[in-house]
Amino acid sequence: MSEVELLIRALSLRDELPKAEEQLLRDLPMRVRSFSRGDTLIASGARSTESCLMLSGFSCRELYVEDGKRQIAGVHIGGDFVDLHALLLKIMDHAVVALSDCRAAFVPHAALVGVTQKAPHLTRLLWMSTVIDAAIQRAWITSMGRRSAVQRAGHLICELYTRMDAVGLASRHTLVVPFTQRDLADMLGLSDVHVNRTLRDLRARSLIRWEQQSIIVPDFQALADMAEFDPTYLNLVRVPR
Amino acid sequence: MSEVELLIRALSLRDELPKAEEQLLRDLPMRVRSFSRGDTLIASGARSTESCLMLSGFSCRELYVEDGKRQIAGVHIGGDFVDLHALLLKIMDHAVVALSDCRAAFVPHAALVGVTQKAPHLTRLLWMSTVIDAAIQRAWITSMGRRSAVQRAGHLICELYTRMDAVGLASRHTLVVPFTQRDLADMLGLSDVHVNRTLRDLRARSLIRWEQQSIIVPDFQALADMAEFDPTYLNLVRVPR
DNA sequence: CGTCAGATTGATATTCATCAAGATCGGTGG
DNA sequence: CCACCGATCTTGATGAATATCAATCTGACG
Numbered sequence: 001m002s003e004v005e006l007l008i009r010a011l012s013l014r015d016e017l018p019k020a021e022e023q024l025l026r027d028l029p030m031r032v033r034s035f036s037r038g039d040t041l042i043a044s045g046a047r048s049t050e051s052c053l054m055l056s057g058f059s060c061r062e063l064y065v066e067d068g069k070r071q072i073a074g075v076h077i078g079g080d081f082v083d084l085h086a087l088l089l090k091i092m093d094h095a096v097v098a099l100s101d102c103r104a105a106f107v108p109h110a111a112l113v114g115v116t117q118k119a120p121h122l123t124r125l126l127w128m129s130t131v132i133d134a135a136i137q138r139a140w141i142t143s144m145g146r147r148s149a150v151q152r153a154g155h156l157i158c159e160l161y162t163r164m165d166a167v168g169l170a171s172r173h174t175l176v177v178p179f180t181q182r183d184l185a186d187m188l189g190l191s192d193v194h195v196n197r198t199l200r201d202l203r204a205r206s207l208i209r210w211e212q213q214s215i216i217v218p219d220f221q222a223l224a225d226m227a228e229f230d231p232t233y234l235n236l237v238r239v240p241r
Numbered sequence: 242m243s244e245v246e247l248l249i250r251a252l253s254l255r256d257e258l259p260k261a262e263e264q265l266l267r268d269l270p271m272r273v274r275s276f277s278r279g280d281t282l283i284a285s286g287a288r289s290t291e292s293c294l295m296l297s298g299f300s301c302r303e304l305y306v307e308d309g310k311r312q313i314a315g316v317h318i319g320g321d322f323v324d325l326h327a328l329l330l331k332i333m334d335h336a337v338v339a340l341s342d343c344r345a346a347f348v349p350h351a352a353l354v355g356v357t358q359k360a361p362h363l364t365r366l367l368w369m370s371t372v373i374d375a376a377i378q379r380a381w382i383t384s385m386g387r388r389s390a391v392q393r394a395g396h397l398i399c400e401l402y403t404r405m406d407a408v409g410l411a412s413r414h415t416l417v418v419p420f421t422q423r424d425l426a427d428m429l430g431l432s433d434v435h436v437n438r439t440l441r442d443l444r445a446r447s448l449i450r451w452e453q454q455s456i457i458v459p460d461f462q463a464l465a466d467m468a469e470f471d472p473t474y475l476n477l478v479r480v481p482r
Numbered sequence: 483c484g485t486c487a488g489a490t491t492g493a494t495a496t497t498c499a500t501c502a503a504g505a506t507c508g509g510t511g512g
Numbered sequence: 513c514c515a516c517c518g519a520t521c522t523t524g525a526t527g528a529a530t531a532t533c534a535a536t537c538t539g540a541c542g
Contacts (some may be wrong), residue, residue, distance in 0.1 A: 045473075063383045066469050071386040073379040088369035088482055093376050093474035102389075116365055120357040127368045128329035134375040135326075135334050138314040142304045144385040145312040145430025149498075165283060180520065189386025191499050196522060228307050233287075233334035241329055324507060390530075419490065432531050 002026045003055055006079030009167050014132075015154055015241045017023055021122040024115060030105040035059075035098040037178065044095040050106040052083035057102020058178055060187070063094045067241045072187040074136060076097070077161065079167050085130050087112050100178035124241055135233040144189050147228070149198045152188050154227030157208060161217055162231050175215045242269045244296055247320030250408050252366045255373075258481045265356060276300075276339040278419065284323055285336040291347040293324035298343020301417055301428070304335045313428040315377060316340070316360055316401065320408050326371050328353050341419035342352040365482055376474040385430050388469070390439045393429050395468030397434040398449060402458055403472050416456045 004025045011017050033040060034057065041052055041059055041093055054076050061074040061082075075093060078084045087109050116123045136159065143152040160177065164170040181199070185192040202208045207214040207223045217223055224230075245266045252258050273296065274284060282293055283330040295317050296441045302314040302323075314335060317323045323337055327351050333373055357364045377400065384393040401418065405411040422440070448464045450457040458464055465471075 012260060022289045061379065063379065065383065065387045069387040073381040085372040088365060088372045089376065089476055090478075090480055090482065091473060093475075094379060111359075113365075116361040118362070119355065120354075121362075123361070123364060124329060124354075124357055127364075127371070130368070130372055130375065131326040131329045134371065134378060135330065137375060137378040137382060138302065138304065141314045141381050141385065141430075142306065142312045145427075146310040179346045182520080186386075189382075192520090193500080193522085196499055197498095200522085232332060235330055235332075237331075239331055241331065422490095423488080433488090434490085434532080435530055438530095441490085 002031065003032060004028070004053070006055065006167055007053060007081060008134075011129070013166055013236055013238065015125060015238060016127060017125070018121075019120060024119055024122060028107050028115075029111050030107045032103060032105045034101070034103050036101050037098050039098045040095055040135075040241050041098060041104055041164060042086070042092055044092055045066035045090045048086045048092065048109070049085070050108050051081065051112060052096065053105045053107060054078050054080045054082055055103040055105055058099040059096050059104070061188075062095045062097045070186045071189065072183065073140070074133065075166070075187065077160075077164060079171060081126065081129050084112075084126060085133075092182060099183060109172040110215040111182055121241075128235070128241055130236050132233075135235070145169070149188070149190055149194060150201050151227045152190075153184070153195070153198050153202060154207065154223050156184075156187060157215060157217065158224050158227055159217050159234075160229075161215075161220065162229075162234055162236070166234070166236055167198050173217050173220075175217070176213055177215055178213055243296070244271065244273060245269070247296065247408055248322060248470055250292060251320040252370070254407055254477055254479065255369060256479060258366070259362075262360060262366075265360055265363060267354060269348050269356075270352050271348045273344060273346045275342070275344050275416075277342050278339050280339045281336055282345055283327070283337040285333055287333045288331060289324070289327045289333065291349050292322065292327050292353060293337065294345055294348060295319050295323055296344040299340035300337050300343060300345070301340050301424075302335045303338045303427075311427045311428065313424065314381070315374065316428065318405060318408070318410060322367065322370050325353075325367060326374075327390045328403060340424060362482075369476070369482055373474075373476050376476070380474055390429070390431055390435060391442050392419045392468045393431075394425070394436070394439050394443060395448065395464050396470050397425075397428060398456060398458065398467055399461070399465050399470035400475070402456075402461065403470075403475055403477070407475070407477055414458050414461075416458070417454055418456055421453055465476070 008017060008022055008025060012201060014042060042048060056078045059076045060072045063071050063073060087093060143155050147155065161170055161175055164175055181195045182192045187196040188195065203210065207226060249258060249263055249266060283289060297319045300317045304312050304314060304347060304392060327333060369442055384396050388396065402416055405416055422436045423433045426436040429436065440451060448467060
């Protein structure tokens with residue numbers, strides 16, 4: 001079982017992945033490292049020569065504004081090529097930080113450039129993964145601009161549930177997530193106090209339960225309806241790309 | 242002067258563009274169409290077989306939530322390959338709508354797949370343009386989550402100024418933009434009334450003037466400082482990619 | 483000259499942030 | 513084993529930011 005199984009699974013969900021391309025992924029040179037919650041995987045402003053693939057655990061994209069307020073612009077789980085865009089951007093506009101203990105693989109840009117030169121279809125699939133990321137960001141923008149706090153929180157939980165379920169990381173109505181309410185607040189653009197009340201509200205409506213580090217979603221459809229969640233943007237359909 | 246000059250300029254700002262690749266762009270088959278303000282260039286949910294390149298004028302990415310509230314998730318100007326991600330996404334999660342009279346070129350996906358097969362470097366530059374788009378979206382998320390209304394509006398104006406200036410569409414302190422205050426409200430996630438007051442505030446501080454369809458920024462640095470605008474994320478540097 | 487979209491202003495309501503104080507819980511040193 | 517400690521969660525009270533509702537004003541245009 002190779003380190004890139006989850007990535008292969010994530011790509012296979014969206015298009016047929018020929019064995020040869022699978023092999024290219026397995027053969028990518030990579031340096032695997034472990035991190036603890038709070039560690040910085042990639043610093044803001046870094047000029048990377050490697051891109052970072054999540055193997056297990058959680059990380060997030062983190063930006064700070066001047067008075068120390070934090071905004072999280074995306075959450076990443078195993079199989080996400082979090083930092084693929086560094087291949088093109090050269091200088092990071094944000095940091096990637098561990099939200100839980102996690103493992104990540106760092107792949108040299110030279111190897112990825114190699115993929116773009118000899119494997120156009122695989123290149124398109126990697127490109128696709130960055131573009132799905134952007135679609136998720138648009139959903140966040142929509143939530144932050146035009147949805148209430150309860151809907152926003154519900155929408156985020158639906159997103160995480162759907163994404164984790166797709167790669168086999170959710171089990172029967174339950175998500176194991178390491179987030180504190182402060183983390184959630186920084187994802188949703190709310191204060192931690194207000195997140196607490198928002199979760200209480202969701203609990204009171206029996207849309208979620210929150211035990212230890214687990215979010216339990218007894219009735220996904222009910223939550224999705226409340227939050228106006230439509231999973232189309234996650235592109236979980238297998239079509240030629 | 243070909244239709245794709247502005248695109249060539251936008252890419253050249255970020256990396257050297259060999260003549261051969263320039264020629265590939267000029268040779269792309271395309272169907273040019275004109276639109277009036279309010280027209281839909283690409284409908285939400287569409288399964289396109291073409292991608293849309295802005296030639297002139299303004300468009301935006303538009304999403305609606307159920308009670309009819311609109312959120313704009315990005316603004317596009319001449320030279321922006323607005324809809325390049327449709328090549329990978331296959332089904333649109335949002336609409337692209339004209340914010341002014343504009344012209345756009347539609348390029349068949351088959352031709353773009355061709356580029357990915359025979360021009361890896363140009364492919365990376367196109368990929369880059371989608372990934373810069375995502376960086377802009379992260380800046381919007383940060384603004385919406387953690388900046389005040391005045392900073393948010395200022396930040397957006399700085400973004401537009403910088404992008405338009407980069408491709409030669411801004412002239413001495415002045416931006417010609419066709420936005421109504423309602424458009425602006427839907428970009429910023431505010432009500433139109435509040436946008437009006439926010440602009441009044443910016444005017445009162447002499448950070449902008451707003452005449453007809455022109456935004457005048459007498460002192461860009463002052464506005465940027467107030468809004469904490471740092472243009473790094475727009476990747477306006479010429480480096481090998 | 484009337485009409486209509488957009489801009490502006492005022493009054494009020496709602497949502498959410500901030501400040502402050504407990505409560506809970508896991509971990510740690512004695 | 514127990515007392516303590518810090519981080520997190522929870523709740524209440526208050527205030528600021530922003531939305532909503534309702535007029536009025538302005539300017540372009542038929």
